[in-house]
Amino acid sequence: MTGTVVWFEGIPFPSLQYSPEILREVQESFLIKDEDVLLMTFPKSGTNWLIETACLIYSKGDSKWVQSEPIWDRSPWVEAKYGCELLKEKEGPRLISSHLPIQLFPKSFFKSKAKMIYLIRNPKDVIVSGYFYWKIAKFVKRPQPLEQYFDWFVQGNGDATGWFDHIWGWLSMRDKENFLILSYEEMKWDTRSTVEKICQFLGKKLEPEELDSVLRNSSFQAMKENNMSNFSLLKGRYLEENGELLRKDVTGDWKNYFTVAQAETFDKLFQEKMEDLPQDLFPWK
Numbered sequence: 001m002t003g004t005v006v007w008f009e010g011i012p013f014p015s016l017q018y019s020p021e022i023l024r025e026v027q028e029s030f031l032i033k034d035e036d037v038l039l040m041t042f043p044k045s046g047t048n049w050l051i052e053t054a055c056l057i058y059s060k061g062d063s064k065w066v067q068s069e070p071i072w073d074r075s076p077w078v079e080a081k082y083g084c085e086l087l088k089e090k091e092g093p094r095l096i097s098s099h100l101p102i103q104l105f106p107k108s109f110f111k112s113k114a115k116m117i118y119l120i121r122n123p124k125d126v127i128v129s130g131y132f133y134w135k136i137a138k139f140v141k142r143p144q145p146l147e148q149y150f151d152w153f154v155q156g157n158g159d160a161t162g163w164f165d166h167i168w169g170w171l172s173m174r175d176k177e178n179f180l181i182l183s184y185e186e187m188k189w190d191t192r193s194t195v196e197k198i199c200q201f202l203g204k205k206l207e208p209e210e211l212d213s214v215l216r217n218s219s220f221q222a223m224k225e226n227n228m229s230n231f232s233l234l235k236g237r238y239l240e241e242n243g244e245l246l247r248k249d250v251t252g253d254w255k256n257y258f259t260v261a262q263a264e265t266f267d268k269l270f271q272e273k274m275e276d277l278p279q280d281l282f283p284w285k
């Protein structure tokens, strides 16, 4: 398998699952319905944790669903060929995942009442998580070593483009009432309150024992042991045999990998690019 990419409107996508035709179709004519719930992230920001949590909220803490259906079928990726087809056939309120930047997202969303949760994460941890994931993924160009992935990320070229644009684009929605911003950090530091916030946003009332069950079944350990959520089903064709989606259960792992110079370079870039956004949006600072 090669790590080739297709380019669509200046953004690279792994050619294995994406095509310009589908991306155009998704952008122009995929119909987002008012009752849909959209789970939006930049890659490696905790997407699968959010999906698992949302699924468990929908099933009131009952783990049957998350233990019997692969995570990518429960909340399909709208921009991927497979997910887009699956979504078109789904009845009722749908959970929909996406990493798309705002300008490529289905236009129908912006006229709908569908709710979106936007999960962000310290970009320095996104770099580290992405670096280790790309080493085990068979469908992307492999960065060697971390410095190369870091450079792709900060220079906005290679296959790791777009974190700053993604954040700027989606945060323009921050005053809309159908848009909730969360961070991986707050999920990690106070998981219960964050899950309660999600429930409130989605209008779901859970009993205390149901909430406990959501927390238990979406924990790092539970997800790591759940073959429907830990990507073990992708080993072979898509991931190396030793590949783990659930790598570490920490915030601030960048401190173990960044040089002092890299941290300074990144902080300077972050300051330049993000200074016009309210800094309390970024709780890791």
Ligand code: PPS
Binding pocket: 041, 042, 043, 044, 045, 046, 047, 048, 049, 125, 128, 129, 130, 132, 133, 218, 219, 220, 221, 223, 245, 246, 247, 248, 249, 250, 253
């Ligand atoms: S992807 O491939 O872009 O969809 O990856 P994504 O799910 O966004 O991010 C993967 C990182 O999320 C961590 N993760 C979790 N952390 C805590 N608790 C739970 N339940 C959980 N599930 C996933 C996962 O470990 C990846 O982070 P790193 O830092 O690499 O460990």
